[in-house]
Amino acid sequence: xxxxxxxxxxxxxxxxxxxxxxxxxxxxxxxxxxxxxxxxxxxxxxxxxxxxxxxxxxxxxxxxxxxxxxxxxxxxxxxxxxxxxxxxxxxxxxxxxxxxxxxxxxxxxxxxxxxxxxxxxxxxxxxxxxxxxxxxxxxxxxxxxxxxxxxxxxxxxxxxxxxxxxxxxxxxxxxxxxxxxxxxxxxxxxxxxxxxxxxxxxxxxxxxxxxxxxxxxxxxxxxxxxxxxxxxxxxxxxxxxxxxxxxxxxxxxxxxxxxxxxxxxxxxxxxxxxxxxxxxxxxxxxxxxxxxxxxxxxxxxxxxxxxxxxxxxxxxxxxxxxxxxxxxxxxxxxxxxx
Amino acid sequence: xxxxxxxxxxxxxxxxxxxxxxxxxxxxxxxxxxxxxxxxxxxxxxxxxxxxxxxxxxxxxxxxxxxxxxxxxxxxxxxxxxxxxxxxxxxxxxxxxxxxxxxxxxxxxxxxxxxxxxxxxxxxxxxxxxxxxxxxxxxxxxxxxxxxxxxxxxxxxxxxxxxxxxxxxxxxxxxxxxxxxxxxxxxxxxxxxxxxxxxxxxxxxxxxxxxxxxxxxxxxxxxxxxxxxxxxxxxxxxxxxxxxxxxxxxxxxxxxxxxxxxxxxxxxxxxxxxxxxxxxxxxxxxxxxxxxxxxxxxxxxxxxxxxxxxxxxxxxxxxxxxxxxxxxxxxxxxxxxxxxxxx
Numbered sequence: 001x002x003x004x005x006x007x008x009x010x011x012x013x014x015x016x017x018x019x020x021x022x023x024x025x026x027x028x029x030x031x032x033x034x035x036x037x038x039x040x041x042x043x044x045x046x047x048x049x050x051x052x053x054x055x056x057x058x059x060x061x062x063x064x065x066x067x068x069x070x071x072x073x074x075x076x077x078x079x080x081x082x083x084x085x086x087x088x089x090x091x092x093x094x095x096x097x098x099x100x101x102x103x104x105x106x107x108x109x110x111x112x113x114x115x116x117x118x119x120x121x122x123x124x125x126x127x128x129x130x131x132x133x134x135x136x137x138x139x140x141x142x143x144x145x146x147x148x149x150x151x152x153x154x155x156x157x158x159x160x161x162x163x164x165x166x167x168x169x170x171x172x173x174x175x176x177x178x179x180x181x182x183x184x185x186x187x188x189x190x191x192x193x194x195x196x197x198x199x200x201x202x203x204x205x206x207x208x209x210x211x212x213x214x215x216x217x218x219x220x221x222x223x224x225x226x227x228x229x230x231x232x233x234x235x236x237x238x239x240x241x242x243x244x245x246x247x248x249x250x251x252x253x254x255x256x257x258x259x260x261x262x263x264x265x266x267x268x269x270x271x272x273x274x275x276x277x278x279x280x281x282x283x284x285x286x287x288x289x290x291x292x293x294x295x296x297x298x299x300x301x302x303x304x305x306x307x308x309x310x311x312x313x314x315x316x317x318x319x320x321x322x323x324x325x326x327x328x329x330x331x332x333x334x335x336x337x338x
Numbered sequence: 339x340x341x342x343x344x345x346x347x348x349x350x351x352x353x354x355x356x357x358x359x360x361x362x363x364x365x366x367x368x369x370x371x372x373x374x375x376x377x378x379x380x381x382x383x384x385x386x387x388x389x390x391x392x393x394x395x396x397x398x399x400x401x402x403x404x405x406x407x408x409x410x411x412x413x414x415x416x417x418x419x420x421x422x423x424x425x426x427x428x429x430x431x432x433x434x435x436x437x438x439x440x441x442x443x444x445x446x447x448x449x450x451x452x453x454x455x456x457x458x459x460x461x462x463x464x465x466x467x468x469x470x471x472x473x474x475x476x477x478x479x480x481x482x483x484x485x486x487x488x489x490x491x492x493x494x495x496x497x498x499x500x501x502x503x504x505x506x507x508x509x510x511x512x513x514x515x516x517x518x519x520x521x522x523x524x525x526x527x528x529x530x531x532x533x534x535x536x537x538x539x540x541x542x543x544x545x546x547x548x549x550x551x552x553x554x555x556x557x558x559x560x561x562x563x564x565x566x567x568x569x570x571x572x573x574x575x576x577x578x579x580x581x582x583x584x585x586x587x588x589x590x591x592x593x594x595x596x597x598x599x600x601x602x603x604x605x606x607x608x609x610x611x612x613x614x615x616x617x618x619x620x621x622x623x624x625x626x627x628x629x630x631x632x633x634x635x636x637x638x639x640x641x642x643x644x645x646x647x648x649x650x651x652x653x654x655x656x657x658x659x660x661x662x663x664x665x666x667x668x669x670x671x672x673x674x675x676x677x678x679x680x681x
Contacts, residue, residue, distance in 0.1 A: 076463075131654065137661040138611050140405065140463050141601075145653030148598055152647025160643045265471050268464060278461050315475020321468035322454065329458050 020331045021275030021287050024324075029294050032301055040304050049300065051183065055175070057296040058189035059084075059251065059260070061289075062244035064267040064274075065196055066237030068288045071271055072200075073230060074213040074280025075132060075139030077237045081263045082150035083124045084245030088255040089154050091117035091246060092163040095170055105167040113170070118242045124150060125238020129231030147264075154257030164254040174250030185247045192243055196236070197285045209233055213280025262314065269321045270295055272328070351608030351663070355623045362630060370637040376504035377513035378637075384515060384584070386629050390522045390622065391577035392600045394529050395570035397621040400604055401533075402566055403546035403613025404462035407601075408451060408470035410593040412571055413578030415473045416443030418483050420579065421588045424490045433496040433583070440579045441572045447473065448571020449564070456563035474594065483590035489582060497583030518580045525573065530618050542566060546613025599649060603628040606656035610664055628652065 036044040043049065063080040070077040091113040098109040124146070131142035177183050200206035208229055212219045220226050249255050274291035276283030302308055302316070367373040392409060399406040420439045429435070447469075454465045477483045500514035533539035541562040544552035553559050582588050607624025609616030631648055640648075 131658065135658045135661050136665055137654075137657045141605065141611055141657045142654070144598060145602070145650055145657060147650070148646060148653055149650030152644070152650050155643045155646050265467055268467065272464065278464055309479055311475055311479035313475070314471045315479050318468045318471030318473075318475055322465065322472065325460050325464065325468070326454070326458060329460060 020327075021273070022290065024327065025273065025287070025290050025294050029297070032294065032297050036297075036301050036304075040301075043304055044301060051177075051181075053296050053300050054186045055183035055251075056300070057292055058185040059244055059247050060263045060267055060270070061189050061292045061296075062192060062240045062247065063263060064270045064288060064292055065193060065285070066240035066244075067267050068271045068274070068276050068283060068285065069196065069209070069233050069240075070139065070237050071276045071278060072213045072280060072283050073209050073233050074216065075230070075234075076268070076278070077128065077143050077234065077241075078140065078264055079124070079128060079143040079147040079150060080237065080241040080244070080267060081260050082147035082154070083121055083238055083241035084248060084263075085255065085257050085259055086124065086150040086154045086157075087117040087121050087242040087245035088249035088259070089157050089163060089257065090120055092166055092249055092255040093157065095166055096163070099167050105169045109167070110170055110173055114246055117246050118239055121238040121240075121242020121245070122235055123238070125235035125241075126231055128238065129234030132234060133227040133230035151257055158255075158257055160257070162254050162256040166249070166253055168253075171250045171253045174247065175253075185250070188243055188247060192240060193285060193289060196240075199236075200285060205229070205232065210281055213277075213282075215281075262317075265314075265317055265321070266295070269317055269324070272321065273324045277328075351660075352617065352620045352623060355607060355620065355627060359623065359627055359630065362627070362634075366630075366634045366637050369639065372509075372637055373634070375506045375508070377506040377509075377511050380504040380513040380515050382629065382633055383519060384513070385633055386626060387516065387518050387522045387584075388577050388581045389596075389600055389603065389625050389629055391525055391580070392574055392596065393603055393621055393625040394525055394618075395573045395577075396597075396600050397604045397607075397609060397616065397618065398529070398533070398542060398566060399462070399570055400601070400609050400611060401546045401613060401616050402542045402563065403549065404455065404563075405601070405611075406451070406462060406466045406567075406570060407597045408466035408473060409570065409574040409600075410578075410596045411470040411473040411477075412444065412447045412451070413574040414590055414593050415477045416440050416447055416571075416575040417578040417582050418477050418481065418486075418588060418590050419443055421486050421489055421493070421582060422481065422483075424493075425486060425488065429490045429492070431490075432492045436490070436493055436579060437576065440575045444572040444575025445568045446571070447575075448568040451571065452564040452567030455567060456560045459560075470597075477590055485590065486588035489586065489588055493579075493583045494586050497580070497586060516584060518584065521576070521580060525576075526618065526622065533618060538562060538565065543614055546610075546615070548614070598653065599628055599632070600625070602649060602653040602656060605660055606652060608660060608663075611657060611660060612664060615664075624656070 063084060066080050067077050094113040094116050095105070095109060098112065099105055128143055128146050131137050131146065132139045135142075137145075174184055174188075178187060200209075208219070208224055211222075212224065212226060212229055216226065248259060252259065270291045271283070271288055272278065273295070274283065274288035276288065298316075299313070302313060363373055372378055392413075395409055396406060417440055420436055420443060423439070424436060451466060451469050454460050454469070455462050497516065497518070498514070499517040501517055501519065503512055503514050505512045533542065541552065541557040541559075544555065544557055545559055545562060549559060578593060581593065585592075603625035604616075604621050605611055605624065606627055607616070607620035607622065609621055609624075628649075631652065632645065635642065635645060635648070
């Protein structure tokens, strides 16, 4: 009996030790689910709530994927929210410009504005990549500077106001539901996550950025085109953010230069919790997707308590980030000692 | 001899940034004719006080190889707490008690940063992003911060006390030079002394240059970093207090978001973002440039919504130049075959 208990404990311990990040997320998930089961079972465990949650997370989920890619190379992309807002503003302007005289949007309108948005995201990402790879500006500063720049362009384009009165067609397609059940935002997220997962695990590009993140100098001396790889990675992150911006445009049905300011911290939190090492070289997309889901549940759960103001959320995100970083520190120390 | 001196001057970052400042002054003067008026110069220097103090803190952190984005949130929290307590007890005294209180709060919050960065050796950028969110959450959530329109008399008097008054004869405008400018001057003097002549100051440069070497050379890296973040917390909070005093009221969220502008100024001043290199003079010149751009866009007739764009462009250009210099120096070192590759 006692021996049996010991072996279960050892097994659990083994499992925890092998994949600390996933185990920690499972624990967090259980804590959130159990406390919601006790506090607000009917409201939380409803079909509508889950449908809303999967429609909400693609916004910052897409941006988190971009940050994840950059973090695997040992960098970071702090401009994701800036890119997303710039894209949603310019796509919004294009949409409005495409509206015909009778107030209807031509059939190609949505496609054109989305393609333009993605191209803008790509250009913004390439700019980040050039700053990081060619000018060797530390990624943190390069992307903080470009965030400010994109924010500035967004403010100039809108003169500081919001762009609203968009044609309804866009929002009803992107924020709509396929077969009346699956939110379109979720489909966009799943496609992008699938592409990135494929790139990371099945292509040489994926293997190379892990090598780059593990040891930049070694990667350079073994003949990798580090400049090209970095530019590609930041460009990919720009595309992710652009998609995030297009989803935001549909969700709010308006665009503004300063939407989603809290997302930067939230995305970093997601990526770090998902087990991506800020120093590069380590991290899997499954961990990041899992951590997106857990945080969305936590956030939706908190929203069900009106007495918890949004300001407390900033405190909670900050604390979770600090705790996660501290735990990572201890688990990495343990690995090193072993 | 003369030529050598010229060459030394031309290779200095401070020379170029001064050149840019002079050019900008002349440009604004030509466009508006209002730059070299006594009241504009006094206004500029009084606008420099708070960013200048913040910049000293940010500068020391960057030299030590870190980066701190939490100081505006930190300062907001400690100043808000101080002002709230003092107005609640109906404080009537002078400026001394508020200063002491804000320094203590600032040092405590700085120690919170320092714990994660120095003891646990976690990446400064991500940690300070986290702590800044925590500080904001405590201020707006737990303390339920609101605007405090009537700050204690002593604080208000300190904010409005003038060293002298400058007058613009042409337009009939007057500007006061606040007493608080003395705080900035003393702080610059102290920082200069500490960085140049004390073991602690040299340790900051050594750690920023190469942490492992600094450790091997016998510097106590952990303790130095911890003390550094405590000092930065105290200095930033003092800056926040001065800002509140000068405005005559406490806006809790008014300072948030200033971090980028300050870091941009420090980096524009030629301080290496990778740490270990940079002068206080350069840092101050960079801050002056940023403050001038912010204050003078209106004189130049540029709409204010262009400000963010210029700031971003300045950060990218500034960091770009600084990063290129690091790269060039490294190449030069390699070509001279002076030892192995660094880092």
